[in-house]
Amino acid sequence: MRCVIARFPFDLTKSEVEQMVKGAKPEPATGMCAQIGRKLYPVKQVGALITKQDRRDFTGEEVRRALVRLGFTCAPAPAAPAPEPTPPGDFLA
Template identity: 65%
Template structure:
């Protein structure tokens, strides 16, 4: 799926996003989050990994929109589940 994050086009595939995030420990969730496999990650962490860009270069909304289009479950800031 083609999407634009921080003004740059990316061709993303759900399986490639899962592979990129495998083995990466989720950071503390303080805003929007996305469920990838069995883990819930902050969307900014996922965006930084898949785009290799600085987190200040893109918004959480851009990454959330892309992740939803790929079929991942996203959670708003207030409804982020606790990771245990």
């Protein structure tokens, strides 16, 4: 499928994207993320891997649109768990 990212056309298939990302360690999930295989990747990381361009050259939205068209699931990163509350007590003693 033809996708345009950072004004450059790319002919990609879902299996090609999976191969390009294979072996890459996912960065911490922030912002919009894509589910590729069993892992969650930030879309900007995926964009850099598949286009070989600097991340400043494209937007996450461009990559998200392309990934959704290829059949990947994209969603905002899950919220980090809230820290456990500190039990009440006298901490000045």
